[in-house]
Amino acid sequence: MSGYGAASAFVDGPAGRRLGLETATALTPSGLVERPVFFSGFPARPEVLAAGLLAVADVAGTTYADLGRAQRLANLDPVVTASGDRMRFESFSGCNSVHARLDLLPDGIGEGAVGFGTTNVDINQPLRTALARMGGSALLHLTVGPDEVRAGTPDDQHVERKVALPDRWVRGLAEVPYVSAAMAVRAELTGSAVVRLARDLPRAGSPGPTVHLVPAPAGFRVLPRPLPGSIAVTGTTRLRGLDRVLRFATSLTLHADPHGATAWMLELPGARLTLVLTASPWRGFSGEGGLLLRLVDRDSEVIGRALLTDLGWDPVVEPDRLARAAGLTDERVAAGLAWLAASGRLGHDLAEQAWFHRELPVDAEQVLRRNPRLRHANDLVDRDGVRPDGPGTWQVRGTGADHTVRAEGGAGHVCTCPWAESHASGRGPCKHVLAVLLTNAR
């Protein structure tokens, strides 16, 4: 657990308007660094940056679906990734069913250089109020990191607030890119169509109702029941995170994956805000799904680790360049990148349709390997719970009965256990399939 040297703050004084976002311990190309400075300069549109940061903080402070056991972690501090030419601020809702990311793009950074690395930034309530008061009429000096000017102010109140990146965020930060990479663009709206859709989406209750969108000339029609080809949006109240920045939005792109997760990407002047929603509002991003398969793929792991040194916090990872540099085929590079994403080392940029490098200042891989299903699979392997039963078939010890796992070509592995029957679609492999894969990899 690391801490901030001071509280983030906004100062409007004789030296002008200064916004200081305090950083905690960061992982950078040169390793762990205490409170690094990722940026010092002038954003092109301060009011857009302020609204975007508030949107990310709003999501972090909201629990849309109270699962009864959700830990109350309101106002968790967003994670910032500095990638040399842009900065990305990310958060999860209290229920982990919404991921928010504000990308401050190169044209949104008016003056100043962006460093490299990932850490938390302090967003406290006074700062939220200050951000809400921020207009766009005057220059704003932004520091992401300790602010030298403000630190020298005699009456500055020194705060040693601790910050911890919770495991559920780590798991979510690994799963969201994996889910995003499987998404396809379903619609692009511009101008008044964005406003109209925002108006039409019901926001009653939490997590809100399910609606179904069908294309219409002026955007989308919002329907209460599904039709063939319609896009289901579950828990529409979860889109409240967009409200702060809608007034600045120039377009909205809707992405969806085959299992019902959606991503809502708003283009803003010099920035981009993306909300990724789980298929079910009652399930958060929990580090499951297909990424478990990738995590146990030893071949991909070897390639991924080899590629790691060439990533260098790239804002856009170019597989071609990596393939040339490492002397690997495109397929092997793709497999290695998928493993890196599954281990929490890559993010995914829907607009660029590309990965970006983002390593968390914690051992994300270890957190992900603590996944209960993966642990149980390892236990099964350690206790000889998997035995071959003919070509492409295994018997795996279950609770009270053995289950049969079969390799079924393109469909991967299929298990006969009740869990797989109930959840096979969208929640990844069961522990028995994982155990078979682990056994085969040994």
Next chain:
Amino acid sequence: MTGESHDVGARLRELVIAGELAPLRAYLDGLTGADLRAARTWVAGTHDVDEYPYPDELGDYEYVESSDGTRGARVDVGRPARERAMHRARCLTRGRLLGPVAAVQAVSTGWGGSSPAGDDEVVAAFVDHDEAWVTAFARAADAVSPSARNAGLVTWLLRKVVEAHGLPVPTGRLFHEAWIKQVQSQVEPPQWSDRRPDLDPLRADPLLPDVVYLLLASGEVGVWPGFARVLPTLVDEGVIDRDRTLAVALEQLTAGQKPSSQKALAGVLTALGLRAEEVPGGLDYLMGVLTSCHGYAAGVILRLALDLVASDPDAVALARALAPRREKGLRRTLLTALSPAALGDRVSREGLVEAIDVLASGDEDVADLARYDKARAALGVAARSTGSAQQAAPRLGLWNLTPPTLAELPRVRHIATIRDVVKPLMRTDDKSWEQAQAVEMALDALARGDLTTSDLAGIAHELVAEGRLSPARSASLFEALFLGGAMQLVWPAAMHTADLAASGARVVPGLDRLLAMLSSYGAEPPPPVLVPTHVARISRGTSKAALEARRLLELVDATPDGSPPARIDLGLWDESTEHPPQATHYQPKRNLDSVARRLAATQGQDAYVADPRGRIRQSLMLEELVALIPEHGVDEVRARGSVGLVHRTWPMAQAVAVWAAGQLDTTSYWRMAEDAESVADKSDEWKGQRDAHLDWRAVEGVREDPPVMPWGWRESDWQLEFLHACEVLLLGERGGTPLSTPDRVDGALSLDALLERLARARTVGPIDLRLALARLRPTTPGDAARVPGHARTEPALTVRTGDHDLDASELVRSWLAGGGLQCTVGLNDDGHPVVRATSPWSWNSLPVLARREVPDLPPIRHDDIWRLPARPDVWLRGGFHSSTSPESLADVGGRLGADGWRRLFEHLAEVPPDYTALDFAALVRLQRQGRLDPAVATATAVAEWDGGRTDLLGDVVGWEHVFLRGALRGMWPVAVAVVEAGLARPERPGGIDALRDVLRRYAHHVPGDTVPAWLERNA
């Protein structure tokens, strides 16, 4: 003092159980060294006293009498008080001996109920600690979850500790929620009172003023909606600081508090008179809040923001911030301000126009578009909305979809028909069915043909008659049905509903919503889409509904004077027929191989009896069992005739099971009749030992001494039916046959059949004889002379000693001569109809039934069909509403007389209540059976009018419902005759004109030859 933990623990347990605080405290104060450590260990643990010690150790049991005077259950009468004392003592031990965090943990998760108010000893255990302990305690207590088992007690102790030590005011949700609950009840007058809030308790609170500021930040202020009202006084008195309060409220509006709290925060701004120029951050801040806050707060913020608009960019930015919000009211407020009269001195004409355009972008509400154009016109700009609103939505391909059906489920009889399930979804202010579930049921019914276009249109007619049609809610229902694949069936009904809503002198509110919905699906039906007459007519107006009607006409390319769609045939004239129950025989059967299966089949899976005729079939099969004995012998009939009945719970099956088990003889019969008790009255201990619960059977109970019968034994009719079956079986073993078996499906018995059986009988059973008399169809005293011979009752079944019998033939004669069983309908003291039944020979005069009163009128109407059949007027004592019962009025044979018609008139005079409906299905069946006699109905009405009754017809809404629910063919001649009789009277009775108007409206639904000339003349 031994230092042995078990000694210390045992002593502590004793003291806690005793609940005396002073000796407990003295003991704790005296602990040192090892004893103190042992005590701490014991207190930190979990023990039986945390819930309740073993009852037999401490219980103070008494027996409580049952209602019938017998000894009932054991009850620990002192338990509540002793529990309270124990928990207080346990709480004290935790405060005295545990560390602060452990104490919070133990108290919050332990048992203990609410706060032990006024208990200084307990409080002292938590307060009498050093600063470090209480500070840690306060921190831990402030973090307790509101859902903790004992959160209330923790909060109460927290406050005591904070007050006693002057600690900072806690910030947690739990504390502030509790603070509000405590203070609000003291400050706020009851809602019905006009008294002003009493602020003295608030002023006296030592936690002021910080508690106010922290409350605003806690997120719980919304729990007290009126909190803002008390603030101005506190500010005026200098108790709290206005600027700081406002600063906190403004800051918290960016904190994402829940809607109720945001509303309260906005209320604070209003109550303290915040001026726009006082808002730090000015318009930028307000716009930021406006984009993210909830509705009520947005209204307050918008008004402040409007005061700060100073330039064209400000106006446009404000419009841009507001445009994505759903609330039309906010947009209209801003639109009103975007006028020369309001913001014209600060914003240029071009700026106002641009702001209006921003606000209007994406808006498709025709009424709002008209408002935008009006606002533009005020600025000298031409209308821009024309055309945009008329843009047709793309075709979704709904027309050719088909609705899905639900999986087949066991047939469960609902009180509500599918029509009554759908109806609330089209009705104003009704939430009786959750829409999603009802829509699925409606789609299923539409797919199966159980719900039709005519039904939906009929519902709309009913609601118009009731004055409760909600076009807006109907729109929501119809849209869901369109999308569910039923558009072909529902579109005509939706158009019909819109036409009905437009047909009155004033359109029904909400019609614009329905028309807008229809417009949005206007591309789906194949052309030409015809718009109904009244909708086309109103399109010439300027109301919202008119604008929407016009848009619909334009979208579907219909002209206002075009041909209207074909009228929906409501299918009200039902020509089908049905045999009346009093005219239908059962064919007697004699089949030993199938009788048990048929007997079991009369029992529904989930119901006492699956259908009303099943009850009658049981009587026939009881007779069949007895009739099979001479041919097959008792043993074989016992063995083969009762297979599968062991688990049946109804009385006849229980009796057959006892008989089949060889446990029924005259001795056990009289033991059951005179000595038995119900398992329901046995103690829990007795039931526990025998696993005797709801499925306890007579075949098990007869072995007990005294016999213990099933739960139903408590009901007199259950006993009667059981003992009757036993009697018939015992009589059958002696070669006797029952007299009472019904000869028609309505459960009644003709006198001819009874006399014929009596003439053949060697001996008869007394219960069976009495039952046969109760089931008789109407007789005359003169029939007494027809009773043959001198049949006598079986002595062994007449009295327990078997040395006495009754002259059965003479009893029948006396019964007939005395007029038989007479039922009269009267009114009770409250003016409600009651039926009084009297007979020449009471049930209780039979020794076998002497133990419990068996009235002539069954307490439950369900039993009429078994022992008081063919009396529809008596049946109607239970009203005419739909119920889960399988029987209906149509299953009750006999003539509907004046009393019955009076009850029907009374029901039809009222609009059906929301959650029950009249049993229209029964009326439809009576119509099919030809049992609705206009002459009797009219005579009844005339008699009521002659008696001075003026409200017999009420508002006639019920009559219209009857027509719409399929009973038009039967009730039309009744209504015509009643209106004719009413019009012929010198003073026209109430409701006659209204009923005549209804007849006029429905005249085109009936055959021409049934429409009287006077009605045609007035049409």
